[in-house]
Amino acid sequence: MAKRVLVSGGAGYIGSHVTVELIAAGYDVVVADNMSNCDMTCFEGVKKITGRDDIPFELTDCCDAAAVDRLFTDYQIDAVIHFAAYKAVGESVAEPIMYYRNNLVSFLNILESAKNHGGCNVLFSSSATVYGEAEDLPVTEQTPRLPATSPYGNTKQICEDILRDVVKATAINDGTDGRGPVKGIALRYFNPIGAHPSALIGELPRGVPNNLVPFITQTAIGKRECLNIFGNDYPTEDGTCLRDYIDIVDLAKAHVAAVSRMIDGKMKEGYEIFNIGTGRPVSVYELVTTFEKVNGVKLAYRFAPRRPGDVVAIWADTSLANEELGWKATRSVEDTLASAWAWEKHLAEK
Ligand code: UD1
Numbered sequence: 001m002a003k004r005v006l007v008s009g010g011a012g013y014i015g016s017h018v019t020v021e022l023i024a025a026g027y028d029v030v031v032a033d034n035m036s037n038c039d040m041t042c043f044e045g046v047k048k049i050t051g052r053d054d055i056p057f058e059l060t061d062c063c064d065a066a067a068v069d070r071l072f073t074d075y076q077i078d079a080v081i082h083f084a085a086y087k088a089v090g091e092s093v094a095e096p097i098m099y100y101r102n103n104l105v106s107f108l109n110i111l112e113s114a115k116n117h118g119g120c121n122v123l124f125s126s127s128a129t130v131y132g133e134a135e136d137l138p139v140t141e142q143t144p145r146l147p148a149t150s151p152y153g154n155t156k157q158i159c160e161d162i163l164r165d166v167v168k169a170t171a172i173n174d175g176t177d178g179r180g181p182v183k184g185i186a187l188r189y190f191n192p193i194g195a196h197p198s199a200l201i202g203e204l205p206r207g208v209p210n211n212l213v214p215f216i217t218q219t220a221i222g223k224r225e226c227l228n229i230f231g232n233d234y235p236t237e238d239g240t241c242l243r244d245y246i247d248i249v250d251l252a253k254a255h256v257a258a259v260s261r262m263i264d265g266k267m268k269e270g271y272e273i274f275n276i277g278t279g280r281p282v283s284v285y286e287l288v289t290t291f292e293k294v295n296g297v298k299l300a301y302r303f304a305p306r307r308p309g310d311v312v313a314i315w316a317d318t319s320l321a322n323e324e325l326g327w328k329a330t331r332s333v334e335d336t337l338a339s340a341w342a343w344e345k346h347l348a349e350k
Helices: 013-024 041-050 064-073 089-094 098-118 151-170 212-221 250-262 284-295 318-325 333-349
Strands: 003-009 026-035 058-060 080-083 119-129 184-191 191-192 229-231 246-249 269-278 301-304
Touching: 003 229, 013 026, 013 041, 013 250, 026 064, 026 284, 064 080, 064 229, 080 098, 080 250, 080 284, 089 098, 098 119, 098 151, 098 191, 119 250, 119 333, 151 184, 151 269, 191 212, 191 250, 212 229, 212 284, 212 333, 246 250, 246 333, 250 269, 250 318, 250 333, 269 318, 269 333, 284 333
Parallel strands: 003 026, 003 080, 026 058, 080 119, 119 184, 184 269, 191 246, 229 301
Antiparallel strands: none
């Protein structure tokens, strides 16, 4: 029988791409989402891409412990991928209580049910934000984490630690009273961008986008007047920040590799961490001009003051993920930016 993966936040941007790749790899998927930050567009897209109209969808708020536990009662779950979280850095600074409550309580509920239903494999979606302004680049998984500069970033660090501690504490569980061991992987994403090649799923930011690529595509389509490039006086070649932009489909495939590693019993430790990026730094300016070139569009942009909280440069050493997960980013930044533009045009046609 196919192994089943619960994807919390599975109707969102990353969750929908991961659901597609899990199904392509032969897994059964249960999507749970409270739809607080998305509509059904991506879930409908997932059904079209996979040709599967029968993917179970559960309208669940993971902050509701009883509701989460019901999922584990109703389905035999072999692994959980936990995406259900708030993710806007600026909003988290303004609303720390909301961020801590939502992001921590939902994850605790998942872990508690995972433990109490015989144990489970848990994949946590972490972020390169945990490295802060790292001194040595690229960063490896051993690069020390720095104090978070936002409540959002702090929830990523705290959830990593919670997962590590739960794995350690539950390692001795032998199934007595249903309690089993929890195994965990944290994937630290760099900057996920782009959309599925079908243009049926992609990023759907609510309101004014915070992230660069949705702002670029919305400017190109005329929804926004002008892109602000935050800072051109950084100590980099062209003065703009450097990031490691990882294609969303490549990122989704890393999840399949990590889930298989857990389910197939290939983990070397009960808790493991992997950087998920390309290993290649790209400047904001380079990304903007590449977008223009690849898509044949002229983008209105101007140089603006630095955005508070931004790090100058961050990119990944991906050798651990390459070796241990047998995974590597393959899609070019050109193809990824073409897919982001195709998705924006698809939305405009709807
Ligand atoms: C942020 C979060 C990260 C999160 C990621 C994906 C921090 C510090 N960063 O990364 O944790 O995982 O989003 O949601 O917590 N830029 C512009 N103009 C814009 C928007 C962005 O110039 O309108 C620049 C930024 O200054 C930055 C780069 O583009 O240099 C990327 O920004 P963004 O897409 O927001 O991602 P990060 O801040 O790197």
